Amino acid sequence: MKYTIEEAKLLKKEQLAKGIFRFTVFSPAVASVAKAGQFANISVAGKILRRPISICELDPQFGRIRFVFEVRGDGTAILSQAVEGDIIDLIAPLGHGFDLGDPSLQAVFVGGGIGVPPLLEAAKSYGRNASVYLGFRSEEAMILVRDFAVRGAAVRIATDDGSLGYHGFVTDLLKEKLQNDHVDIIYACGPRPMLKLIAAMAREQGVACQVSLEERMGCGIGACLVCACPILKDGVPTYRHVCKEGPVFNAEEVVWDA
Amino acid sequence: MPDLKINFCGIEFKNPVFTASGTYGFGREFNALYPISLLGGISCKGTTLAPREGNPPPRIAETPSGILNSVGLQNPGVEHFINEDLPWLLEQKTGIIVNIAGSTVEEYCEMAERLSETAVDIIELNISCPNVKHGGAAFGTSCASVTEITGEVKKHCTKPLMVKLSPNVTSIADIAKSAEAAGADALSLINTIMAMRIDIETRRPILKNNKGGLSGPAVLPVAIRMVNEVANAVNLPIMGMGGISDWRDALEMLLAGASAVQVGTILFNDPLAPIKIIDGLNRYLKSHGIARVSELTGAVQLW
């Protein structure tokens, strides 16, 4: 356990799409130890509970970390009003992130909507061996596509309305990939029904699959047992904690129909 | 230097600031941020005889200035606590309160007996958990059952027995008197207030358990009132809790009649809150020329 409470200065605020923001903050203590797929628990003015937001990118050299978040309710709306120079009060890095394999493995990343940002840092580690499939509602909601492509990953887009890329679900792209190519590992983040489908496809093909899950949190550090989600342990569903043992779990062990 | 030490049930603690059961685990996670030896002590997560899985998620909902929870006493069981958590806790040199819960009087007695053989400081009898179907709060809401369970457990308990009271009763002073008459050594209050929230889109309660317990700043005035009523009704030391978020709140709780305080929900926002409260109390005592924190207990002057 190597997390800290950090008062991180907001260096850069960008709007990536309607209601979606990217914050680059100066947080050297976090940047130096964080791993892909871990998250930060961010304090928002006037709210007791912090908001869990995944770390999207890490820059240990310059002590920076990045988050991308979507305005969903009050808390994220308040956070989105921060201006450059403000202090972001965060506890990070938290949770168990993605287990990254050898960069020579063929890795596939599947993200849906606001589930896309948590995959970026992990995808970067596979360079050209990453195949990235990103699903969005429409072209307007599209985020981070270029960022994934920077390290040479092949990126394909699916939109629900067909406004860009493949017209349909991103899981169709994954299916095609699994039929045509050898895949060593799948990483996925997005809406639960999407993850469930991906888990089933991975299982069918015998491909390892890691998914990042969400649950409402209290402490965020593993003390209050609020963020329970049923995970198979020796085949028996047991409550594990998304903030500490997750948010990334082995897809095979997730109890999808709890 | 003002004296923050307290004597509670004949035991000396460094200061009157404890962390509340269920919000702090067994202290390990917070110890990664600061040494928990700085605290007066911790009240451990509610422990039952056998391990419990707890309620299905979601287990938490945010409310104006508070939260609802329905964890439902998820815990690894008393033997696991004694073998895995207690040895570590004892090394940390902090006060240790074990919060116990059960579905039958016998279960409570068995746990009290088992824990009396260990080096824990105080046993906190949780008869006020609103989140379990059997036992829990059911024991804490009538004077007769409080008398019975306190009396029975007391027979099996050689540690100081602190009975944790539920606010979900008509007269908390009457319940407190029953606990005192049956042999309680101390009282702690308040546990969470039964509450509910509904998602207006799905028309479903936010908590999978439908109902949960309200805690956090929203409950502070209720807790202050109840601690004061209880302090006026009994002659037992009180650990006061419910909505404390800073040293001013803690001070108010002491003035109302508590000898020590527990802080819970605020930890989710600021894990350092108890440390800041200790500092704040220290500064207050100094600036007001008060020698001992214990002088503040019950010092409110009612109109």
Ligand SMILES: Cc1cc2nc3c(=O)[nH]c(=O)nc-3n(C[C@H](O)[C@H](O)[C@H](O)COP(=O)(O)OP(=O)(O)OC[C@H]3O[C@@H](n4cnc5c(N)ncnc54)[C@H](O)[C@@H]3O)c2cc1C
């Ligand atoms: C591990 C983890 C990583 C996440 N990463 C990201 C990310 O990178 N980008 C992003 O945009 N969002 C992310 N989320 C979701 C984000 O936490 C919620 O959208 C946010 O908490 C909503 O807060 P609110 O006040 O705007 O909404 P409200 O609905 O008003 O929030 C009310 C309460 O419910 C909680 N809550 C609501 N939705 C969620 C949810 N989906 N998951 C957990 N708690 C929730 C809030 O934290 C708050 O306590 C992540 C969630 C988790 C658990």
Ligand SMILES: Cc1cc2nc3c(=O)[nH]c(=O)nc-3n(C[C@H](O)[C@H](O)[C@H](O)COP(=O)(O)O)c2cc1C
């Ligand atoms: C997540 C959570 C879990 C709790 N678990 C327990 C428990 O196991 N046993 C118990 O006696 N009280 C439990 N409580 C109640 C607290 O110990 C405390 O009485 C209450 O929350 C009021 O204090 P607060 O407002 O400072 O949180 C729990 C509270 C919360 C928020």
Ligand code: FES
């Ligand atoms: S949020 Fe407290 S244990 Fe996960």
